[in-house]
Amino acid sequence: MILKKVLITAASNANAYQLAYHLPHHEILFADTEGQKIIIPDGNKSSFAHELLSLCLDLDITLVFPLKLSEQKALAEAKVLFEEYGISLALPDLIQAQKIHQLKHLHSELSIPYETVVDFASFSKAILALGYPEKKIAISQYEGIGDLIIIKDDVKNDFFNGLKFMPFTLAAKVLNQNPFTKIHVYPLHGNMQAVRFIKLAEDFVCLNLISDELKELIQSLTTNLSLFGFYELFYCEDKIIRLNLVTVL
Numbered sequence: 001m002i003l004k005k006v007l008i009t010a011a012s013n014a015n016a017y018q019l020a021y022h023l024p025h026h027e028i029l030f031a032d033t034e035g036q037k038i039i040i041p042d043g044n045k046s047s048f049a050h051e052l053l054s055l056c057l058d059l060d061i062t063l064v065f066p067l068k069l070s071e072q073k074a075l076a077e078a079k080v081l082f083e084e085y086g087i088s089l090a091l092p093d094l095i096q097a098q099k100i101h102q103l104k105h106l107h108s109e110l111s112i113p114y115e116t117v118v119d120f121a122s123f124s125k126a127i128l129a130l131g132y133p134e135k136k137i138a139i140s141q142y143e144g145i146g147d148l149i150i151i152k153d154d155v156k157n158d159f160f161n162g163l164k165f166m167p168f169t170l171a172a173k174v175l176n177q178n179p180f181t182k183i184h185v186y187p188l189h190g191n192m193q194a195v196r197f198i199k200l201a202e203d204f205v206c207l208n209l210i211s212d213e214l215k216e217l218i219q220s221l222t223t224n225l226s227l228f229g230f231y232e233l234f235y236c237e238d239k240i241i242r243l244n245l246v247t248v249l
Helices: 014-021 048-059 069-076 079-084 094-101 120-129 168-175 212-224
Strands: 005-008 027-032 063-065 115-117 137-141 149-151 164-166 183-187 192-200 203-206 229-236 239-245
Touching (some): 005 014, 005 048, 014 027, 048 069, 048 079, 115 120, 120 168, 120 183, 149 168, 164 168, 192 212, 203 212, 212 229
Parallel strands (some): 005 027, 005 063
Antiparallel strands (some): 115 183, 137 183, 192 229, 229 239
Protein backbone atom coordinates (compact mmCIF):
# COMPACT_ATOMS: atom_id res chain seq x y z
CA MET A 1 0.00 0.00 0.00
CA ILE A 2 1.33 3.43 -0.97
CA LEU A 3 1.16 6.12 1.74
CA LYS A 4 -0.93 9.07 0.64
CA LYS A 5 -1.75 12.43 2.17
CA VAL A 6 -5.55 12.33 2.15
CA LEU A 7 -8.13 15.11 2.48
CA ILE A 8 -11.61 14.03 3.65
CA THR A 9 -14.42 16.56 3.48
CA ALA A 10 -17.69 16.76 5.49
CA ALA A 11 -15.63 16.42 8.67
CA SER A 12 -18.64 17.24 10.85
CA ASN A 13 -20.27 13.99 9.72
CA ALA A 14 -19.55 10.55 11.20
CA ASN A 15 -19.00 9.09 7.72
CA ALA A 16 -15.74 11.02 7.46
CA TYR A 17 -14.34 9.37 10.58
CA GLN A 18 -15.55 5.90 9.61
CA LEU A 19 -13.67 6.32 6.35
CA ALA A 20 -10.52 7.61 8.07
CA TYR A 21 -10.54 4.73 10.54
CA HIS A 22 -10.18 2.27 7.67
CA LEU A 23 -7.25 4.16 6.12
CA PRO A 24 -4.75 3.70 8.98
CA HIS A 25 -1.67 3.82 6.78
CA HIS A 26 -2.51 7.20 5.25
CA GLU A 27 -2.00 10.71 6.62
CA ILE A 28 -5.51 12.10 7.06
CA LEU A 29 -6.57 15.75 7.01
CA PHE A 30 -10.19 16.74 7.62
CA ALA A 31 -11.99 19.68 6.04
CA ASP A 32 -15.43 21.24 6.07
CA THR A 33 -17.16 24.53 5.38
CA GLU A 34 -16.97 25.45 9.08
CA GLY A 35 -15.79 24.23 12.47
CA GLN A 36 -12.54 22.67 11.22
CA LYS A 37 -8.89 23.64 11.05
CA ILE A 38 -9.12 23.36 7.25
CA ILE A 39 -12.03 25.37 5.86
CA ILE A 40 -13.22 24.82 2.29
CA PRO A 41 -15.94 26.61 0.29
CA ASP A 42 -19.41 25.21 -0.27
CA GLY A 43 -19.57 22.71 -3.12
CA ASN A 44 -22.20 24.80 -4.89
CA LYS A 45 -19.81 27.73 -5.26
CA SER A 46 -18.82 28.16 -8.92
CA SER A 47 -15.12 28.33 -8.06
CA PHE A 48 -15.20 25.36 -5.67
CA ALA A 49 -13.08 23.00 -7.80
CA HIS A 50 -10.36 25.58 -8.42
CA GLU A 51 -10.24 26.69 -4.78
CA LEU A 52 -10.00 23.10 -3.60
CA LEU A 53 -7.27 22.36 -6.13
CA SER A 54 -5.25 25.33 -4.85
CA LEU A 55 -5.67 24.12 -1.27
CA CYS A 56 -4.58 20.60 -2.18
CA LEU A 57 -1.45 21.92 -3.89
CA ASP A 58 -0.59 24.05 -0.86
CA LEU A 59 -0.99 21.07 1.50
CA ASP A 60 0.61 18.46 -0.79
CA ILE A 61 -2.62 16.44 -0.88
CA THR A 62 -2.52 13.46 -3.24
CA LEU A 63 -6.01 11.98 -2.64
CA VAL A 64 -9.36 13.64 -1.93
CA PHE A 65 -12.54 12.00 -0.65
CA PRO A 66 -15.37 14.49 -1.29
CA LEU A 67 -18.32 13.28 0.78
CA LYS A 68 -20.90 15.99 0.19
CA LEU A 69 -23.19 15.57 -2.81
CA SER A 70 -22.57 19.13 -4.05
CA GLU A 71 -18.80 18.51 -3.91
CA GLN A 72 -19.07 15.20 -5.76
CA LYS A 73 -21.09 16.78 -8.55
CA ALA A 74 -18.66 19.69 -8.91
CA LEU A 75 -15.53 17.53 -8.85
CA ALA A 76 -16.79 14.83 -11.21
CA GLU A 77 -16.25 17.40 -13.97
CA ALA A 78 -12.77 18.29 -12.72
CA LYS A 79 -11.12 14.88 -12.35
CA VAL A 80 -8.81 15.39 -15.32
CA LEU A 81 -7.73 18.79 -14.01
CA PHE A 82 -6.80 17.36 -10.60
CA GLU A 83 -5.03 14.38 -12.16
CA GLU A 84 -2.82 16.73 -14.18
CA TYR A 85 -1.42 17.88 -10.83
CA GLY A 86 -1.03 14.34 -9.45
CA ILE A 87 -4.14 14.51 -7.25
CA SER A 88 -6.66 11.65 -7.30
CA LEU A 89 -10.35 12.26 -6.61
CA ALA A 90 -12.08 9.32 -4.92
CA LEU A 91 -15.17 9.25 -7.10
CA PRO A 92 -16.09 7.96 -10.54
CA ASP A 93 -15.96 10.23 -13.56
CA LEU A 94 -19.26 11.29 -15.12
CA ILE A 95 -19.44 8.35 -17.52
CA GLN A 96 -18.75 5.78 -14.81
CA ALA A 97 -21.23 7.49 -12.48
CA GLN A 98 -23.94 7.01 -15.09
CA LYS A 99 -23.03 3.34 -15.43
CA ILE A 100 -23.28 2.85 -11.68
CA HIS A 101 -26.68 4.56 -11.59
CA GLN A 102 -27.83 2.22 -14.37
CA LEU A 103 -26.36 -0.88 -12.77
CA LYS A 104 -29.45 -2.96 -13.50
CA HIS A 105 -28.92 -2.46 -17.23
CA LEU A 106 -25.34 -3.72 -16.98
CA HIS A 107 -25.99 -6.62 -14.62
CA SER A 108 -29.71 -7.37 -14.84
CA GLU A 109 -29.11 -10.92 -13.62
CA LEU A 110 -27.59 -9.58 -10.39
CA SER A 111 -29.92 -6.68 -9.69
CA ILE A 112 -33.34 -6.49 -8.08
CA PRO A 113 -35.75 -4.82 -10.53
CA TYR A 114 -37.33 -1.66 -9.18
CA GLU A 115 -40.24 0.60 -10.03
CA THR A 116 -39.97 4.38 -10.23
CA VAL A 117 -42.94 6.27 -8.81
CA VAL A 118 -43.63 9.96 -9.34
CA ASP A 119 -46.55 10.63 -7.00
CA PHE A 120 -48.11 9.31 -3.81
CA ALA A 121 -50.93 7.46 -5.55
CA SER A 122 -48.36 5.59 -7.66
CA PHE A 123 -46.38 4.76 -4.51
CA SER A 124 -49.35 3.19 -2.75
CA LYS A 125 -50.29 1.22 -5.84
CA ALA A 126 -46.73 0.04 -6.44
CA ILE A 127 -46.07 -1.34 -2.96
CA LEU A 128 -49.42 -3.16 -2.88
CA ALA A 129 -48.64 -4.71 -6.26
CA LEU A 130 -45.27 -5.85 -4.91
CA GLY A 131 -46.88 -7.73 -2.02
CA TYR A 132 -47.04 -5.28 0.88
CA PRO A 133 -47.81 -5.85 3.75
CA GLU A 134 -46.97 -9.57 3.55
CA LYS A 135 -43.62 -8.79 1.91
CA LYS A 136 -40.95 -6.26 2.78
CA ILE A 137 -40.58 -3.31 0.44
CA ALA A 138 -37.62 -0.90 0.27
CA ILE A 139 -37.64 2.67 -1.03
CA SER A 140 -34.86 5.07 -1.95
CA GLN A 141 -34.46 8.54 -3.39
CA TYR A 142 -34.46 8.59 -7.20
CA GLU A 143 -30.79 9.63 -7.56
CA GLY A 144 -29.72 6.85 -5.20
CA ILE A 145 -28.52 9.18 -2.45
CA GLY A 146 -29.55 9.09 1.17
CA ASP A 147 -30.81 6.09 3.09
CA LEU A 148 -32.44 2.98 1.73
CA ILE A 149 -35.54 2.48 3.89
CA ILE A 150 -37.48 -0.75 4.40
CA ILE A 151 -41.27 -0.37 4.73
CA LYS A 152 -42.18 -2.77 7.51
CA ASP A 153 -44.62 -2.24 10.36
CA ASP A 154 -43.35 -4.73 12.95
CA VAL A 155 -39.54 -4.41 12.78
CA LYS A 156 -37.26 -2.02 14.70
CA ASN A 157 -34.34 -0.24 13.11
CA ASP A 158 -31.14 -2.27 12.82
CA PHE A 159 -28.63 0.57 13.11
CA PHE A 160 -25.68 -1.72 13.81
CA ASN A 161 -26.10 -3.29 10.37
CA GLY A 162 -26.86 -0.02 8.60
CA LEU A 163 -30.52 -0.87 7.95
CA LYS A 164 -33.41 1.50 8.55
CA PHE A 165 -37.08 0.57 8.82
CA MET A 166 -40.17 2.75 8.65
CA PRO A 167 -43.85 1.84 9.19
CA PHE A 168 -46.14 2.53 6.25
CA THR A 169 -48.09 5.17 8.17
CA LEU A 170 -44.96 7.25 8.72
CA ALA A 171 -43.76 6.70 5.13
CA ALA A 172 -47.14 7.83 3.86
CA LYS A 173 -46.97 10.98 5.97
CA VAL A 174 -43.46 11.80 4.72
CA LEU A 175 -44.15 11.06 1.06
CA ASN A 176 -47.62 12.55 0.80
CA GLN A 177 -46.26 16.07 0.51
CA ASN A 178 -45.92 18.64 -2.23
CA PRO A 179 -43.79 18.45 -4.20
CA PHE A 180 -43.48 14.65 -4.22
CA THR A 181 -39.90 13.40 -4.44
CA LYS A 182 -39.47 10.75 -7.12
CA ILE A 183 -38.45 7.43 -5.58
CA HIS A 184 -37.49 3.86 -6.45
CA VAL A 185 -39.47 0.98 -4.94
CA TYR A 186 -37.81 -2.43 -4.52
CA PRO A 187 -39.32 -5.82 -3.59
CA LEU A 188 -37.25 -7.70 -1.01
CA HIS A 189 -36.98 -11.46 -0.70
CA GLY A 190 -34.91 -12.62 2.25
CA ASN A 191 -32.39 -10.81 4.41
CA MET A 192 -30.74 -7.58 3.31
CA GLN A 193 -27.19 -6.37 3.97
CA ALA A 194 -25.66 -2.92 3.81
CA VAL A 195 -22.00 -3.22 2.84
CA ARG A 196 -19.51 -0.37 2.71
CA PHE A 197 -16.16 -0.62 0.98
CA ILE A 198 -13.24 1.54 -0.09
CA LYS A 199 -11.69 1.01 -3.50
CA LEU A 200 -8.39 2.69 -4.29
CA ALA A 201 -6.05 2.03 -7.19
CA GLU A 202 -3.84 -0.18 -5.06
CA ASP A 203 -6.21 -1.39 -2.36
CA PHE A 204 -9.66 -2.77 -1.55
CA VAL A 205 -11.05 -2.50 1.99
CA CYS A 206 -14.41 -3.95 3.04
CA LEU A 207 -15.82 -2.35 6.19
CA ASN A 208 -18.19 -5.25 6.94
CA LEU A 209 -17.80 -8.94 7.61
CA ILE A 210 -19.28 -10.57 4.51
CA SER A 211 -19.20 -13.91 2.74
CA ASP A 212 -16.42 -14.76 0.31
CA GLU A 213 -19.02 -14.94 -2.49
CA LEU A 214 -20.26 -11.41 -1.85
CA LYS A 215 -16.71 -10.10 -1.54
CA GLU A 216 -15.84 -11.66 -4.91
CA LEU A 217 -18.93 -10.04 -6.45
CA ILE A 218 -18.02 -6.60 -5.11
CA GLN A 219 -14.42 -6.92 -6.31
CA SER A 220 -15.71 -7.95 -9.74
CA LEU A 221 -17.95 -4.86 -9.85
CA THR A 222 -15.12 -2.57 -8.82
CA THR A 223 -13.01 -3.94 -11.67
CA ASN A 224 -15.70 -3.94 -14.36
CA LEU A 225 -16.94 -0.46 -13.47
CA SER A 226 -13.50 0.96 -12.61
CA LEU A 227 -14.81 2.05 -9.23
CA PHE A 228 -12.67 4.37 -7.12
CA GLY A 229 -13.81 5.83 -3.83
CA PHE A 230 -16.00 5.12 -0.79
CA TYR A 231 -19.10 3.09 -1.70
CA GLU A 232 -22.15 1.51 -0.15
CA LEU A 233 -23.87 -1.56 -1.58
CA PHE A 234 -27.27 -2.87 -0.49
CA TYR A 235 -27.62 -6.58 -1.14
CA CYS A 236 -30.52 -9.00 -0.63
CA GLU A 237 -29.79 -12.73 -0.80
CA ASP A 238 -28.09 -13.04 -4.23
CA LYS A 239 -29.27 -9.74 -5.74
CA ILE A 240 -27.95 -6.17 -5.67
CA ILE A 241 -30.45 -3.51 -4.64
CA ARG A 242 -28.34 -0.38 -4.94
CA LEU A 243 -24.72 0.69 -5.33
CA ASN A 244 -23.67 4.28 -4.71
CA LEU A 245 -20.97 6.54 -3.37
CA VAL A 246 -21.32 7.23 0.34
CA THR A 247 -22.77 10.73 0.30
CA VAL A 248 -23.53 13.38 2.89
CA LEU A 249 -26.42 15.64 1.94
